[in-house]
Amino acid sequence: xxxxxSPDSPVPGIAPEQFLRMITTRSxxxxxxxxxxxxxxxxxxxxGMESAPNAANTQAWSFVVVQDPRNIRRLRSFxxxxxxVPALVVMACTDNSRGLEEEADKAARSMCVAxxxxxxxxxxxxxxxxxxxxxxxxxxALRLLFDLPSSIxxxxxxxxxxxxxxxxxxxRRARKEFISYETYGQHTPVSRTR
Amino acid sequence: xxxxxSPDSPVPGIAPEQFLRMITTRSxxxxxxxxxxxxxxxxxxxxGMESAPNAANTQAWSFVVVQDPRNIRRLRSFxxxxxxVPALVVMACTDNSRGLEEEADKAARSMCVAxxxxxxxxxxxxxxxxxxxxxxxxxxALRLLFDLPSSIxxxxxxxxxxxxxxxxxxxRRARKEFISYETYGQHTPVSRTR
Numbered sequence: 334x335x336x337x338x339s340p341d342s343p344v345p346g347i348a349p350e351q352f353l354r355m356i357t358t359r360s361x362x363x364x365x366x367x368x369x370x371x372x373x374x375x376x377x378x379x380x381g382m383e384s385a386p387n388a389a390n391t392q393a394w395s396f397v398v399v400q401d402p403r404n405i406r407r408l409r410s411f412x413x414x415x416x417x418v419p420a421l422v423v424m425a426c427t428d429n430s431r432g433l434e435e436e437a438d439k440a441a442r443s444m445c446v447a448x449x450x451x452x453x454x455x456x457x458x459x460x461x462x463x464x465x466x467x468x469x470x471x472x473x474a475l476r477l478l479f480d481l482p483s484s485i486x487x488x489x490x491x492x493x494x495x496x497x498x499x500x501x502x503x504x505r506r507a508r509k510e511f512i513s514y515e516t517y518g519q520h521t522p523v524s525r526t527r
Numbered sequence: 528x529x530x531x532x533s534p535d536s537p538v539p540g541i542a543p544e545q546f547l548r549m550i551t552t553r554s555x556x557x558x559x560x561x562x563x564x565x566x567x568x569x570x571x572x573x574x575g576m577e578s579a580p581n582a583a584n585t586q587a588w589s590f591v592v593v594q595d596p597r598n599i600r601r602l603r604s605f606x607x608x609x610x611x612v613p614a615l616v617v618m619a620c621t622d623n624s625r626g627l628e629e630e631a632d633k634a635a636r637s638m639c640v641a642x643x644x645x646x647x648x649x650x651x652x653x654x655x656x657x658x659x660x661x662x663x664x665x666x667x668a669l670r671l672l673f674d675l676p677s678s679i680x681x682x683x684x685x686x687x688x689x690x691x692x693x694x695x696x697x698x699r700r701a702r703k704e705f706i707s708y709e710t711y712g713q714h715t716p717v718s719r720t721r
Contacts, residue, residue, distance in 0.1 A: 341655025341689075344549045347541055352549055352653035353571055355538045356646055357578040372716065377547050379706060383699065384551040385645060386660050390697045397707045401717065404709055428705065441662040443634055444641035444683060448660070451579060451642035452550055455649070459546035461535025466580050466642070468635040480711045489638060495535075503584045505577065511622070512573060513591045515598055517674045522566065523595065 355459055360502045362463025363416040365494025370420045374460055375400075378493065381456030382423070385449035388441040393431035394449060395485050397424040407478055412490055414469030419492035424475060425450050430484035443488050450491050457493050463500055464493035549653055554696045556657025557610040559688025564614045568654055569594075572687065575650030576617070579643035582635040587625035588643060589679050591618040601672055606684055608663030613686035618669060619644050624678035637682050644685050651687050657694055658687035 342349055370378075375398070382396065399405055399422045408422055409415045415422065427442040450466050457464050467490040475487050509520040536543055564572075569592070576590065593599055593616045602616055603609045609616065621636040644660050651658050661684040669681050703714040 342653060343552055343655060344545060344653075347545045347549055347653065349571065349650075349653040349655075351538060351541045352546065353575055353650055355541055355546055356575045356650060358537055359578065359580075361580060375716070377543065379702065381547055381550045383702065383706070384553065386553075386555060386648065387697065388660070388662050392700050392705065395705045395707070395711075397709070397711055398716075399709060401709050440634075440637055440682070444637055444644075444660070444662075447638035447641040448645035450638075451645045452649075454580065455646075456543075456547055456550060459536060459538075459541065459543040461537060461543075466582070466638070468582050468638070482711065485711065488634070503581065506586050508573065508577065511586065511589050512577070513589070515591070515593060515595050517589075517591055517676065517679065522569070522592075 356455060359455055359458040360500045361465040362494075362496050362500045363465060364497040365417045365419045365463070365492070366497045368420070368495040370462065370493070370495075374462075375421065377460065378453055378456050382449045382453040385445065385452045387445050389432065391432035393428045393442045394446050395426045395428045396449075397426070397479055397481075399424060408475065408490075411474035411478070412467060412470035414467035415490060415492050417492075417494070417497070419464065419494040421493045423450070423453060423491040423493070424479065424487050425489040425491060426481065426485045426487045428485055446488050450489050453491055453493070461495065462493050463496045464491055466491055550649060553649055553652040554694045555659040556688075556690050556694045557659060558691040559611045559613045559657070559686070560691045562614070562689040564656065564687070564689075568656075569615065571654065572647055572650050576643045576647040579639065579646045581639050583626065585626035587622045587636045588640050589620045589622045590643070591620070591673050593618060602669065602684075605668035605672065606661060606664035608661035609684060609686050611686075611688070611691070613658065613688040615687045617644070617647060617685040617687070618673065618681050619683040619685060620675065620679045620681045622679055640682050644683050647685055647687070655689065656687050657690045658685050660685055
């Protein structure tokens with residue numbers, strides 16, 4: 334990566350390198366302090382979340398923002414993947430009443446919801462908050478608890494809060510184990526010009 | 528959103544508001560100029576991509592970075608969702624040889640890959656590049672073309688390039704159509720303190 338400032342950044346005042354640093358310093362956070370999240374910060378989180386890309390712009394998603402501690406306690410009893418007591422949990426759902434009903438479309442809907450959750454987690458990180466995506470929960474119990482209609486399917490939970498401790502970055506695989514260039518298994522960049 | 532600088536940003540020099548503005552100004556880009564992407568920028572894109580969260584840290588993913596124009600042409604003939612001639616296409620795959628083989632795990636793997644692609648698209652945007660997630664392609668044709676083993680399943684394509692024209696933001700649904708507070712269908716934030 335170069336240290337020269339880039340003229341290409343679309344937002345004045347943020348160098349691409351700084352933006353990348355924000356993305357690469359996010360890590361999983363599972364213990365939260367009791368500090369509440371100000372309403373304008375919650376609003377910023379939702380703005381980030383809803384800006385994610387969307388297959389064919391169907392916006393086949395629905396989110397329930399849970400902040401009432403009683404509701405968070407209830408949710409946690411059906412979500413073993415939520416540790417600690419986060420100030421906020423977003424229940425991220427596909428809206429299966431929108432778009433096609435095909436199996437491929439179902440996968441596309443879940444992936445759009447996942448991108449929205451990643452935007453949420455990144456925006457949280459930029460605000461000094463932490464969280465993680467949670468896959469381990471009982472969707473039917475959450476459906477009953479939060480009055481979800483049959484077309485709304487929870488696919489991810491995102492607990493968010495201010496950190497109680499310093500997050501530890503996860504150990505990652507070496508890039509050559511999972512990135513190939515031009516063809517699978519070729520682990521060295523192939524430089525070519527058009 | 529407040530205009531006050533936040534003391535909570537974990538990366539010096541980026542206010543949360545600037546970061547959010549980068550996230551909210553990303554939009555779908557489908558026409559690309561012929562300008563190539565410098566190797567150090569490709570490296571930055573991959574750094575952003577590989578920093579995404581990962582279910583149980585299984586890193587059950589694999590990515591093929593395609594930059595050779597001949598390979599991009601071949602790929603496009605099996606990917607009707609890729610328009611124009613991008614400088615680079617990332618073929619984003621689940622690695623089904625890692626983690627459990629259960630159906631729930633399959634969905635979790637795809638969602639992790641989607642988060643990585645969103646990180647890639649955001650990092651591209653910060654570098655003045657554009658792209659979009661593509662769901663429309665023939666996975667079996669791509670498997671043959673790029674020598675993917677049977678455990679590697681392409682789930683998204685991400686074409687990336689410098690823009691040929693100004694991107695137009697997508698029209699979005701009103702927030703109250705897809706965000707609820709505390710319980711499904713409650714569209715006004717419920718303010719409470721702990």
